[in-house]
Amino acid sequence: MSKRTIEKHIKFNADEYAVVCKKAKALNKRAGTYIREIAVRGEIKHYDMVQLNNLRLSFNRISYELNQIAKVANSTHSIFQKDIEDMQKQMEYFSRVMDNYLSELKPDYVI
Numbered sequence: 098m099s100k101r102t103i104e105k106h107i108k109f110n111a112d113e114y115a116v117v118c119k120k121a122k123a124l125n126k127r128a129g130t131y132i133r134e135i136a137v138r139g140e141i142k143h144y145d146m147v148q149l150n151n152l153r154l155s156f157n158r159i160s161y162e163l164n165q166i167a168k169v170a171n172s173t174h175s176i177f178q179k180d181i182e183d184m185q186k187q188m189e190y191f192s193r194v195m196d197n198y199l200s201e202l203k204p205d206y207v208i
Contacts, residue, residue, distance in 0.1 A: 107132075142204035152198060159191060 109117065114128070121131035166184060170176040 144202065144204050149202075152195060155191060155194070159187065162187070 117132060118128050121128045124131060126134070163184065166176065166180055169180075
């Protein structure tokens with residue numbers, strides 16, 4: 098007699114079930130075994146995307162500045178070397194800030 102006495106039924110669409118089967122096969126498990134193990138031992142990490150709002154705002158500012166430089170370059174058919182160097186410095190700085198910020202990003206909670 099099985100130790101498992103509670104039975105639950107779940108429904109998948111074809112694409113979802115294909116993903117489940119692919120993951121189970123990669124682990125050499127049956128789909129039902131994979132589902133049970135991931136439900137009991139797996140975890141879901143939730144990230145508060147509000148934390149990324151400042152990052153999004155920074156992207157918007159850089160996009161605006163790039164757009165302004167592009168407008169000047171298109172209207173005058175020239176651009177100053179200093180403008181390009183300033184933008185490169187800003188992009189390098191932003192890249193470092195983004196790397197540091199994202200490396201510290203932790204989930205709010207883990208289920």
